Amino acid sequence: MALELYWGSGSPYSWRVQLALEYKQLAYESRLLQFSMQEHKSPQMLRMNPRGRVPVLREGDFVVFESLACLLYLDRKYPEPPLFGRTPEEAATIMRVICEYQSYAESHLMQIVSAAFFETIDERAEEVTRATHIVAGEARTIEARLSGSDWLVGDQVSAADLVVFPGIMLLLRAMEKREAGDLRSRFLPLETTYPAISRWIRRVAALPGYERTYPPHWRDGAPRG
Amino acid sequence: MALELYWGSGSPYSWRVQLALEYKQLAYESRLLQFSMQEHKSPQMLRMNPRGRVPVLREGDFVVFESLACLLYLDRKYPEPPLFGRTPEEAATIMRVICEYQSYAESHLMQIVSAAFFETIDERAEEVTRATHIVAGEARTIEARLSGSDWLVGDQVSAADLVVFPGIMLLLRAMEKREAGDLRSRFLPLETTYPAISRWIRRVAALPGYERTYPPHWRDGAPRG
Known part of the structure; x- marks a missing residue:
């Protein structure tokens, strides 16, 4: 069950999660959506995030969105190196x-x-x-x-x-x-x-x-x- | 080293932390500040939070403000019962x-x-x-x-x-x-x-x-x- 990140080029919220995935050296499938094609509002994306926003992070059946929630998920699931400190x-x-x-x-x-x-x-x-x-x-x-x-x-x-x-x-x-x-x-x-x-x-x-x-x-x- | 909470009556941000302290059944010293007296902008308060806002949570030498940060602190320091889930x-x-x-x-x-x-x-x-x-x-x-x-x-x-x-x-x-x-x-x-x-x-x-x-x-x- 690979991590999948749905993101848009230039979205600062997406960028946070990309940086976190790289910092933790996690393998993930990168799904770049074209804002100009409204791909972030497609039926498939709206099923995952009814607000039609990116980033959306998926791992198996689990879906999370809102960048800070994605960071917390990654940190709880893959604690090293920590993103939210050691104490x-x-x-x-x-x-x-x-x-x-x-x-x-x-x-x-x-x-x-x-x-x-x-x-x-x-x-x-x-x-x-x-x-x-x-x-x-x-x-x-x-x-x-x-x-x-x-x-x-x-x-x-x-x-x-x-x-x-x-x-x-x-x-x-x-x-x-x-x-x-x-x-x-x-x-x-x-x-x-x-x-x-x-x-x-x-x-x-x-x-x-x-x-x-x-x-x-x-x-x-x-x-x- | 007791927990101390500096708060204001009617501040929804303060209320979050009060609820967390009670939910975790932690002993704390309640420092109610009078907004009308500008007590949250006193030199002592500004030393702890230069923004002059409540809540401010102190434990010994450690000070934290911004309600969500206070909740995370309490949850990491006193994990039971959890505020941010078990998984x-x-x-x-x-x-x-x-x-x-x-x-x-x-x-x-x-x-x-x-x-x-x-x-x-x-x-x-x-x-x-x-x-x-x-x-x-x-x-x-x-x-x-x-x-x-x-x-x-x-x-x-x-x-x-x-x-x-x-x-x-x-x-x-x-x-x-x-x-x-x-x-x-x-x-x-x-x-x-x-x-x-x-x-x-x-x-x-x-x-x-x-x-x-x-x-x-x-x-x-x-x-x-």
Whole structure:
């Protein structure tokens, strides 16, 4: 009963689970769905996840979706190396950092990303300015954590790294759009604005199997426009 | 080294952790903070959680905040009875239901609650109508789960119940405001609109120690106005 991952290229939620599978060196069947073909909304996919979202992870008869739930499943089923720490204290801090990212940064980050990709930064100027202010503040907190440590929590890769990394990568890609304009200088060049985050990105990118997780359509170059 | 919980009356996030402590029958020191006095923003509290939010859980030198992280800490440190299941599959499904609540229901539920408490339902009519539509849909999904089972996941209380319950209780309390007006009939009487959720609430309220978790200021009667 092989693990099967249904995912979409560029979905930060999918990327988390891909990174987890690679980090744990698990064999899995990769099922890349084409968003443009609405393959994630096919009857087969809706039977597994009625919300029609990815990632969806299947192992035999068992199906789980929602990226954090997929990470917890993999960690409980295949504990080594751990994604949620070795002690209650580590587990708690890892989950705390994940919750903080999700509660205070993620929705604002996604607002910026979507405004850049859908080219609505001008018409949503006020909202984007506010989101940028918040995301920059949260990025400084992350920068501070990474200034004293290779990984977000403790001295090993954890679920916190895998949850936050794809979001930051997506933001950086959005900044490559011409649409990003002045916003770009708030985040880029990353080596200058957030040097510890920049080094951490290179560290994640050097993990074994990382290349297999990189969004395939991103290899075709910068986003259009 | 006793467990200490810093919490606020009526905070649904605090309530989750109180329910967990009681469910696990753990001794803890209850530190009720007065929101009206800004006690959650005191220098002592900001040293533990720079975001100035509750709940904050402390055990000896270790501090954790963000309710889901507190639940995971308690479950890893005091595994019986489990909050995140006994198998990888149970853990995954519990986390999935939590993530679904947080991703698709919670922010909309809180919009309705805040519009009712701050008496802005009329001026935010469009937003509240949309939020109500979404919350009612998510409530139907929860109703369906509870129609076939006593608890949200599996046949035991889990973290999923403890995460969702306080949010629903807060929504029901908001519906007691005169301000709620026509909105009230979308949710109340709960025994008619969502009978399985109504029975589940009675089940949670019958858990040992529940009375100690009930928001003290709610005992003074319905919210004003």
